[in-house]
Amino acid sequence: MTDGQENRLEAGRESAGTLGPTGSARSMEPLRSSGTTDPEGRTGVGQRSVLEVEHLVKQYPGADVPVLNDISFRIPKGKVFVVLGPSGSGKSTLLRTIAGLEPIQGGRILLDGRTVESGDASKGVRAPRGNRVSGTRSTDLRTRIGMVFQSYDLFPNKTVLDNVTMAPVLVQKRSRDEARKEALELLDRVGLADRKDAWPNELSGGQRQRVAICRALILHPEIMLFDEVTAALDPEMVREVLQVILELADQGLTMMIVTHEMAFARGIADHIVLLDRGSLVEESDDPERFFTDPATERARQFLSTFTYERRRGDGVGEQAHQAGQGNV
Amino acid sequence: MNWSFMAQNAHFFVNAAYVTVFISFFGVVFAILIGVVCAALEVSHVPILSPVTRGYIELSRNTPLLVQLYFLYFGLPKLGISWSAQTCAVVGLAFLGGSYMAEAMRGGLEAVPRIQRESARVLGFSPRQTLTHIILPQALSSAIPGVVANVIFLVKESSVVSAIALADVMYVTKDLMGISYDTYESLALLIITYLIILLPISVIGTVLERRFDYARR
Structure with missing residues (x-):
């Protein structure tokens, strides 16, 4: 610990608003309640896309059907893009292809209008090279996409602070002091500044996920990918993590979120898609509408799995599975 | 129990203990070096070298140390290679221990979850940075208990070298029993020496395990 740490912490608190990874100088607002729209009214049409996916095809070697089949979408700057879907629909695989952890067999992935990954369908399914993931992306490119995984992925051999400062120091060659300062500010923002010297195994699941978010944010990614980040958490820890993500949304961070938390999805999404068996079956710019009155039968069906109703005596078999009550 | 006999002959065990410690130490050091190289070769799937490594491991751990020592001490001279008993003992222990160490270390490397590699990759780490900062420290942590157990095992196995006339503690004990017929006292001295x-080593091993146990700390 260097001298003046307390001052830094203090400074970090005061300047927290300037820490938004997008450089937004908006001051930190109170947590937004579920269901309301961003007071700044995020603009939609005509804004530049941070991420564009065009006709993406992902197929594992030896598999008959692709895991992801002709997926296209774009995520404008500052927008929150939520992906819903049943298990095995390809949600996580989609995030992994975007993060560069899986090679793709067709289509393109563009970051800021620049192609970062493309697959040639005519070449068929490429055999993976050993145990490696596709290794074409530059370091710079990889740090521009942040990702938080479902399971705890903190490095257990590093303290909380080292987990956060390692990448900026080793990868971005930033000074140790500067990385430390920003790490402490970020940890303070998620309420974990006092745990900076703790080991990951001393933290609760929710605390670990919050550290993982800080570890990704410190690289100032242009987009953050969240892969069911609360799926492995006890219910009471879910909220502390989701609130952090809500704050980031309010600060204008572009995000792509895979989640099973319907109330959270409804509250945070600007754009919502339903993925089923590798295809986008419904896309909506109106999350409220999607949850109350989905356009497709598949979406209705999916949302109904989140409601529970008893069969009462009258109207046997007449199950009123209203997707509108999918707000669990 | 003949205490005065034990007191009179304890000094033989001190000298013999030097022999045991000497060959064990070098045997263990070389075994660890062989283990590191073999574990690296095994997990990296190098053509030719990886299968050769596998063959060595199976040969080494499925033949008794006594047989390996006989081969080195009595067999090799027929092929024109004559090593001292000490060299044979160190080589034998390293040959046997190498495979045990390799397996312990391979287990450590494979125990590192895939997500650790992926997280490092998403954060922009180079493969080398991932190896030195993430994979190796964590692999070491899981490998230590196995490595420590192997060290203890090898020190105990060194008693076999008495069969090629190396004057270790076992050899001295057998001598003493033959001369004095004080079997009980001689074996008691032997046990005390090994302890x-x-x-x-056991205590140091436990301390190391605790120090590098990231999962429980």
């Missing part, structure tokens, strides 16, 4: 050599 004096091995207990500190």
Whole structure:
């Protein structure tokens, strides 16, 4: 610990608003309640896309059907893009292809209008090279996409602070002091500044996920990918993590979120898609509408799995599975 | 129990303990070096070298140390290679221990979850940075208990070298029993000597395990 740490912490608190990874100088607002729209009214049409996916095809070697089949979408700057879907629909695989952890067999992935990954369908399914993931992306490119995984992925051999400062120091060659300062500010923002010297195994699941978010944010990614980040958490820890993500949304961070938390999805999404068996079956710019009155039968069906109703005596078999009550 | 006999002959065990410690130490050091190289070759799937490594491991751990020592001490001279008993003992222990160490270390490397590699990759780490900062420290942590157990095992196995006329503690004990017929006292001295050599190793091992146990800390 260097001298003046307390001052830094203090400074970090005061300047927290300037820490938004997008450089937004908006001051930190109170947590937004579920269901309301961003007071700044995020603009939609005509804004530049941070991420564009065009006709993406992902197929594992030896598999008959692709895991992801002709997926296209774009995520404008500052927008929150939520992906819903049943298990095995390809949600996580989609995030992994975007993060560069899986090679793709067709289509393109563009970051800021620049192609970062493309697959040639005519070449068929490429055999993976050993145990490696596709290794074409530059370091710079990889740090521009942040990702938080479902399971705890903190490095257990590093303290909380080292987990956060390692990448900026080793990868971005930033000074140790500067990385430390920003790490402490970020940890303070998620309420974990006092745990900076703790080991990951001393933290609760929710605390670990919050550290993982800080570890990704410190690289100032242009987009953050969240892969069911609360799926492995006890219910009471879910909220502390989701609130952090809500704050980031309010600060204008572009995000792509895979989640099973319907109330959270409804509250945070600007754009919502339903993925089923590798295809986008419904896309909506109106999350409220999607949850109350989905356009497709598949979406209705999916949302109904989140409601529970008893069969009462009258109207046997007449199950009123209203997707509108999918707000669990 | 003949205490005065034990007191009179304890000094033989001190000298013999030097032999045991000497060959064990070098045997263990070389075994660890062989283990590191073999574990690296095994997990990296190098053509030719990886299968050769596998063959060595199976040969080494499925033949008794006594047979390996006989081969080195009595067999090799027929092929024109004559090593001293000490060299044979160190080589034999390293040959046997190498495979045990390799397996312990391979287990450590494979125990590192895939997500650790992926997280490092998403954060922009190079493969080398991932290896030195993430994979190796964590692999070491899981490998230590196995490596420590192997060290203790090898020190104990060194008693076999008495069969090629190396004057270790086992050899001295057999001598003493033959001369004095004080079997009970001689074996008691032998056990005490091994405990004096091995207990500190055991304690150090436990300390190391605790120090590098990231999962429980």
